[in-house]
Amino acid sequence: MRLSKSYWLTNVRLENGFTYQENETINGTATQIYNVKVENGKIASIILKNEPITDGIPQHDVNGLLMIPSFKEMHIHIDKTYYGGPWKACIPAYNGVRTRIEEEQILLPQLLPTAKERAEKMLDLLLSYGSTHVRTHCNVDPVIGLKNLEATIEALEGYKDKLSYEIVAFPQHGLLRSNSVGLIKEAMRNGANFVGGVDPATIDENIERSLETIMDIAVESNAGIDVHLHDPDHLGLFTMQRLAALTEEAGWQGRVTVSHASGLADLSVVEATSIAERFAELGISITSTVPIFRTIPIPLLHEKGVKVELGNDSLTDHWSPFGIGDNLEKVGRLAERFRMIEEKSLANSLQFITGGKTPLNNKGEKVWPQIGDEANIVLVEASCSAEAVARRAKRAAVIFRGNIVSGSISTLETTNI
16 A cells, blocks of 8 residues: 555554662553654654644544564575465474485476466565565575576566565575585675585585685675574584674674574673674674574673674475564563563564664663654554464554555544644
């Protein structure tokens, strides 16, 4: 639904920010009803409900829905999914990741003819749950070449008015193992934004050469890095330490992401704290799917200054039959897993899926929304963001740069409240 360039959302519920003392028990978040003006895709004005509107532009009554920032889906694979097609469960992975890689030799060419269509259906699903930014990993390997990348770009371009996106050139079969260096370089010249990688130890079997090659391609392409690291305990830790060192040497601070970082789940608090502090120093971020097993210590990472964001990874594909594409479900799982049960913690957890944006002013941080912010909004059926997380609130409408991209709002227009 394309709205006018200027309009008011009336009767909007917004949180006023938290006022609390440390160790104080908070029950209930202060909210008030506001009118919010959107102009040219940005938030132009925020006034209390009882203040008159006299400019005569269209008004859309949202009847007290809560307004929160739209979500960022930071780790997904829209290029290889069964979503939109017939149900399939997974076969047992007797040889771990290698089993899945062997499957792809046959599966990827079979899925290619419908890759764009299935990607589009997944994007519709993500939008319906409130995600207006997507970082997708896209297979680039000798089996499929750049064909999955081409289908992914075509799908995403069709949604450029509904969401923003980033593409990771992902050598699923191993950057070195499958001799994909040339293909990744070609992908970076043809629409990919991030250089990917996977398990330099167990897949590429050469930590140093694999990480150095990833960094070399990133520097050559002036691009970011997002590497899958599943390797356990001290093997994973060593890999992360080497990645940190290469990040510093290359001056690539703030441009590197570790997806999964599974080894962190196996470390002592002292070890996890040390690598967290190193990552924070270098601006290395982590993306997690909040797995039920081997959950990494997200609160510790956040406390030490590491940017942690969430993603769904797979939706009903040959890797996993699970996943619904809902980042509010992901952050709700995070809150459950780490016992974020009081008002403040529940509300603050929302920032893990909004790129750090929060409607709560806990310790002097900038509160969302501010005048001039992009109008990337989710309107939910909840009294406050804590309830939205805990109850996985129903999304009534999703707005991207001022336009409704999923759901609907009232079209009642008046001249004043």
